[in-house]
Amino acid sequence: MPRTDASRTAATRPTASLRPIAAIVGFLAFVELTSGILQGYYTPILTDIARHLGIHDADVNWLEGAQLALSALVVPAFAKLGDMIGHKRMLLVSTAITAVAALILPFTDSFALFLAAWALMGFYVVWLPLEIALIWSRSRGAGHGAATTAKAAGLLVAALEIGAISGALAGGALIDALPLQIVLLVPAIAVVVCFFVIWLGVKESPELAGGRLDTIGLVLISLALLALTGGLSFLRLNGPADLLSWGLVALGILLVVPFVRWELRHDDPLIDVRLFRSPALWPVFVTAGLFGVSVLGAQAPLSTFARTDPEVYGYGLGTTGFTASLLIGVYLIAMITGALLYPTIARLITPRLTLVGAAGLVSLGYLLTLPFHSSFSQVITNMVIAGIGSGALVAALPAAAAAAAPASQTGVATGLTNSVKTLGGAIASCVFGIALLSHAAGQTAGAQESTAGSLEGYMTVWIVCGVTAAVAAVLLVFVPKQAFTDAPVAAPAVADDVLA
Template structure:
């Protein structure tokens, strides 16, 4: 008999609203970034600091809130993050200064915890049914589709509203705030607390060390924008790296670390984590430069596409739609080819798309085609990285592993946004134009392409049978002689395997409720 997500239809339907709203946030603002820059009286290059600040905060709060969700309840953390995001979204609509706008934009980044919280809620509900894995996978698939659909719709809607309310930008910027507010009430009234709680505690020392390290490194990069590479810049970056080293040492001694270093060191997992960080450079850091390049008038500076907000939204929409297609075909491709091969091909497409932009950026059709190529590869990576991380991790640490892909991707995007801001601000003549130099854009595309190539190299280090049933890491086995034997037999030889127990801990008095 055909199974479906019917047992979870109510909660999945409510969480679809949340993820669609998340998608709108991710797609809505990009076509409007040039208009926001004009409204705030800043250069195009400075909009990259919005993303850098938001991604940095996201990288800090995601592991903390994910851990907190296990402790006090995923629904509570979801509601709390919705409240914070709603307040920040309303503030964005009415912020008139660069620093205030950057601050509230960063705080809006709390929305990144919605996806892990939503998947956790779905999993907790699915545990009451025998086909837990199938229900969880289908429910998660639906909300990811909603996310990508929301991003496409948000980009297209923003483009239209940007033209209609060109002189009243606050009206356009209020749309995401309204949607987040609606999503908040949907969760309050339609999503019940599944009642599951895990043991453990918050790693406060690890959280403080990681936060200070990231703030020091990003702060050093931000000072370059003001005074160039001074001794203070290098001192802050060096201090941040030293704090990261200390963080790793401390985490290795913790029973409940913020980030499990032994997990990252697994031979099939570290390439996935590294690929996630490198992938974040392009998928999270390069959208702002794409929008400002599309808005740059070629008749004034000799490069750019000269698109208005509506036309920019079509370009961004085509890119995001290619992400949706790439994510949708990943499962089918991974069944036909090895997941490792799909990862290699996807990273190669990202690299090709961005590297070819360096010489071929002279027309809308050319740029759109290359962004679609990069988008198809990026979409496959969006779907592949969490799945392969879960397959490479021990059964009781799949949640931690998938969370690491999100955290490292966010870190990669945060550092890339800061570096891109520096690249795009070099050589600007304030008296002549607010447009970023062409060399800056070419540097951005080169960095995106080269980091994707490095990701290809990292994935080449894992065995061909990685992330499949023939991989002992996916079965919780650690003997590399077993790995060699299974790889020699091949993935197709493993036709069945008994489900592994879920070693979940619950505090006394807490049970899985209806």
């Protein structure tokens, strides 16, 4: 009888230990819902913001460029600080900064102040990597760390996309009924509520690495990322002939060299570059960068292609603004589906094969658009295929990085997936902008005034998205078979390789 009781206790211990994690995931899902609102809410009201600030529509690009540059700087520092002093603590700090920035927007008509506050809102990009690291740190003690983190990541990404859809719909509806200042208050209030949800509902990671922040490494990587993203932003605005833009891009790449050399010598580096030697991690990081090309760089071209009138230009779907938003909405719903399906499929055929299949779906969806883009039904079918794969990858990549990284580097690893994805999107945004303008000169004057796109440019977008996703699928084939699982031998093997 005593033996039976002990067995029963052992069998029920993992379930009991996972209950607090389930509660934390519920609170973090609200955080990602808020993140989605921030990402979707402002899109329908950008024209109104431009009129309020007295700027040209083209100057709205500075908002995206500034936030992109700051986002790239924030993630490495906050991911490392999360491992050192607490993932919840850094979640609170980043949420507080985002809330203050969002509260500034309704109360200023100065473009400079609005631009600075908009850039500071980019601190929300660290939320998902910190959340995944926090969930992993709390769940690995239950013996189901990889599986639990994968399932939680799917739920968080689903909440993110639901927030993006809800935010876009709410922003579009409210701007027609309320003054802009009141409309801008809504996401700010949501972020303030989010702060208290984290403070009251989320417990800190049980094990912290401690140590001191590598400030020299932070300065070096910040300068490199700032030069690279700044150069890409100027390149997109000024065109491929701008020498200053290319000089900044080259400087950003060159600054990576002293950063890597410094990190290899440092006892407690900001980013342990040896992570890139891991056979399980380097394909994940490369995949994140290649995936950023489509998930961050291709959405604006998709919207503008849908709005292009085929009777005038001979291509496009000629949709209204609402119908185009439906196309984006269906794509986001497909991403939700992919994120929720990922843990189930991964459990059936291993996470590695699921990642390969997800990247393959993204590739298939975009490559199918090359021959099939003449009707709304064709394009929406292609985007559903790509969306399912994209949703799975958004959920899978940070979870896979957390499962394969050493225990003291989970925040850094999940943060790196976000950083390289952002860089992939920044490069793609620049390339796609140039591609869509490259054949504009051959259009009629009236056409050139109506749209900057060209069919050859859109073809380039679809080819690049399809090929980069296919390359990612091939690279993931070389990941060790039991990577990203709860197999007892998998995690130590990866950790030993990384620390060698």
